[in-house]
Amino acid sequence: MKTSLARSAAAGILICMGCIVNLKVGGGIPGAVLFSAGLWFVVNFDAELFTGRVARDDYNPLQKLIMLVMNVIGGGICGYLASLFLPEIREAAQKIAAGYQDPVKVIWQSVMCGICMYLATTQPKNKDISRLPFVVYGVALFILSSYAHSIALAGYAAIAQGIAWWVIPLAAVGNGIGSYLIRFLLTWQKKSDQK
Secondary structure, three states: OOOOHHHHHHHHHHHHHHHHHHHHOOOHHHHHHHHHHHHHHHHHOOOOOHHHHOOOOOOOHHHHHHHHHHHHHHHHHHHHHHHHHOHHHHHHHHHHHHOOOOHHHHHHHHHHHHHHHHHHHOOOOOOOOOOHHHHHHHHHHHHHOOOOOHHHHHHHHHHHOOOOOOHHHHHHHHHHHHHHHHHHHHHHHHHHHHO
16 A cells, blocks of 8 residues: 555644644543544544554555654644644643653553554454444543653644654654554464464
């Protein structure tokens, strides 16, 4: 499958929209549930989000890297514009960004987020079941647990107008590890059951 630059940038914008609404309502459960609208639109419109597709085999490593870069650019531009036109959310974004300064903690937070994102974006076995609950629960879990979503961090960083930018690639690596880890464990279990 070929990575779409436009759909990848769109995914970053949609995730940043989730960041904005989370900040506007003051976080918590309402913010987490409303943030999930961003991921729901990503899933529903087949936008290419790195954290939702990193463990898929139909993209090669270069395509995944391009997707990540375009996600960050889309989310970063959206976040920067939000910081200009909605300056009241900048301080809340700075508080969120301040929670991602310890590299070891960021790796753990991002691995856990990768697990959430894989579960939130993977098609259920029963294709008649709506994906919406998976998206809402996956997003609520990572938001309320302060897990590190690399693309959301790009949005928060741009809104805050300040974060150590090394956090975003580090979180992307952790997101990938978490996605591959849970996919491996779930697939391994299925293979074991078949023997």
